[in-house]
Amino acid sequence: MTAENLRKYGVFIAALAVACFLPYIGISKFMLNVIIYAGIFSIATMSLNIIMGYTGQVSLAQGAFYGIGAYGLAILTNKAGLNFWMAMLLACLITAFVGLLIGLLAFRTKGPYFIIVTLCFNFIVYVVIKNWDWLSGGVRGQKITGPELFAGREARYYLVLGFVLLTLFIMWRISRSLEGLGFMAVRDNEPLADALGINITYTKIVAFMISCFLAGLAGCLGALHTGYLSPTSAHYLLSFNFIIYLLVGGAGTLYGPIVGTFTVYLALEFMKGIGEYRFMIFGIILILVVIYFPRGIVGGLKSLWKKVAGSRQAEEGA
Amino acid sequence: MSYFFQQLVNGIMLGSVYSLVALGLTLIFGILGVAHFAHGHFYMLGAFLVFFLSVSFGVPYWAALVIAVAVFCLVGVGIEFVYRPVRDKSDINAFIVAIGMLLVIEEAVRAVWGTGNRRITNPYPQVLKFAGITLELQRLIVIGAAIVLIVLLHLFIKRTRMGSAIEAVAQDREGAALVGISVNRVSILTFSVATGLAAAAAALAAPLAFIAPDMANTLVLKAFVIIVLGGLGSIKGAILGGYLLGVMEALAIAYISPAYKDVWAFAALILILAIKPNGLFGGRD
Structure with a gap:
């Protein structure tokens, strides 16, 4: 394994190894609970990454789709009496279908108009x-x-871990596929992508539907883990949270959503001791991060690594 | 029929507040491109400042209003400095800065005044009766004062050099910079005027309802709906949109269902934008 590969996969494999044995290294129930939630939210943040990070369309409706997935699962199992796994799959498909309907309307608009339309949709839901x-x-x-x-917490942990890895794999495949390149072309230069024969609206809607499907999946897992649903599961503050996680981690990067979600969510949980003041401190940190690290943690580390590697190469060359 | 007119007047009152808040936001968002999502929170802060002055210090109502507006014009300058590093970056960066700002404001207000509802004594509680409509005098004052403020803003923009500079930047930022207008100074001025307007709206409307740290959460959303409907940066659009939304909301509460009162406006926005993607009054891209 070369040094390059070691850097690429080393951190990932180490993290995965820790993740596999996490419930048995003596962490508290509370801590495991927090980590399960962070895992669920990181799936939602990855779903946001598809539409916002890769396709460049800032959607503030991700909380609504999370809620639609969660409520879809609850209604299908409680009211329709469906088998749990069937209901889960169906709930995700319904979420994607709602995404299709909203996408058809919302993608007629662009930029700030799109942000407001999605936010309004979230509020309505x-x-x-x-x-x-x-x-x-x-x-x-x-x-x-x-x-x-x-029923057990450990079992739910492994379920969530499995889905986080599955989502990560899907993200990795997307970022390397022709469709993924299409998403990024739309993000980077819409008129150029159009001129190259990429169907802009179709591409955006496909990205949005995948994104909604995964947000719905996160909602299902959230509903399963909490065991109880209230309207706050679809609140637009949830959408804000996902955007914050994504921006702190790094939009348009593979690991950014996971890193951002765990960093912010765990930090806020640990700061619970100082009461509501944590949101004040968090607000200030948020402003500083966006101003000084606009590409997030993963984006920042990447450019830092490039700088270090670049100067090392320059030294070797000299 | 008098019930209808009663609701109409309520709607116009509500619309006056919406217009003043939306006006400030359309200047900031439409002209400078900053998604100032914390604008509603400065409205809330303005209400609390008036509460603080009039209840804790016994300052007369109108004096408290003037002080609040003056203080918030200065606060606006401060806001501009926070946004300056992200002003020319993508929309979402400014949006996140705004979220950070509103978290700080909301928690600060909670820390100082607690989470409960507060009430500013209504300075003009007299009730007027006219053709079957009953109306508190303060409501009439809100409607009248909003019109005065809107006319003053119009004169400021059309008749003064500073106002023309704002309009020039609105029309073409690079062009304005080329003829020697300092975009930074216009930006400071815009934030100052907009935040002052929010404080004025808050001071006017606050005596009519409870004030609480979370009172502004849907207000800013509605203000965004208004300015998007009216076309970004369109002053005319923000004023008309504000009154339209206020009246629509009052009528929807009265005749359809209060539980869904906020939904109609947002649903209407989605539909209108689906048909006219740049807002009702054209607007810029």
């Missing part, structure tokens, strides 16, 4: 879930019971 009592349970929320196999 939240209010509808809150008020559509007989279907969603309204503000009382509703319970959700998963399969017996995943």
Whole structure:
């Protein structure tokens, strides 16, 4: 293994090894709980990365799709009495289908208009879930019971870990596929991509549907882990969170979403001791990160590595 | 029929507040391209400043209003400096800075005044009765003062050099810079005027309802809806859009369902943008 490969895969393999044995290295129940949530949210952030990081369309509706997935699963198992796994697959497909409908409307707009349209959609979903009592349970929320196999916390941890890895694999495949290159072409230069024969609207909608499918998956896992759903599962603040995770980690990078989600979510959980002041500190840190590290942690590390490697090469050359 | 007119007047009152907030936002977002999502929080902060002055210090209402507006014009200068490093970056960077800013403001207000609702004593609680409509005097003052402020802003932009500079930057930022207009100074001025307007709107409307740290959460969303509907950077669009949304909302609460009151506006926005992707009044790309 060359040094280049070691750098590329070493960190990943080390992290994976730790992740595989995490429940058995003596961490507290609370900590494991936090990590499971971070894993679920990192799937949602990866889903946002497809549409925002790779395709360049800032969607503020990711929280809504998370909620649609979660409520879809709950309603399909509770009201329709479907098998859990069937319901989960169906919930993700429904989320993708809603994404298709919204995409058809929203992608007629661009830039700031698109941001506002998606944010409004998220708000509508939240209010509808809150008020559509007989279907969603309204503000009382509703319970959700998963399969017996995943009643234990450790089992749910491995389930989430599996889906995080699966999503990461999907992201990796997308970023190297022709479709993925199409997404990035749309992001980098829309008129040029259009001139090259890429169907812009079609590309955006495909990216959006994949993104919604995965957001729905995250919602299903969130519902399974919490065991209880309330309208806050579809709140637009959730969309803000996902965007913050993505930007802190690094939009348009493979590991950025996971790094960002774990960094921000864990930091906020650890800062719970200082009460609500943590949001004040977090707000200030957020402003500084966006101003001084606009490419996020992973993007920042990448350019730092390039600089170090570049100067080393220059020294060797001299 | 008098019920309808009653709701109409309520809607116009609501629309006055929306217009003032949206005006500031359209100047900032439409002209400078900064998605100032914390604008509503400065409205909330303005309400709390008036509360602080009038309740804790016993400053008369109108004096508190003037002080609040003056202070917030200065605060606007500060906001501009926070945004300056991200002003020419992509929309989302400024948006995240705004989220950071609103987290700080909301928690600061919670830390100082607690999470509960507060109330500013209504300075003009007299009730007017006219053709079957009952109206608190303060509501009439909100409507009247909003019109005065809108006319003043119009005169400022059309009749003064500084105002013309704002309009020049709005029309063509590079062109304005080429003829020697300092974009930074215009930017400071814009934030100052916009934040002052938000404080004025807050000071006017605050005595009519409770004030709380989370009072501005949907307000800023609505302001964004208004300016997008009106066309980004369009002052006329922001004013008309504000009144339109206010009236629409009041009528929807009265005749359709209060639970879904916020949904109509947002649903209408999605549909209108699907048909006219650049807003009702054209707007810029």
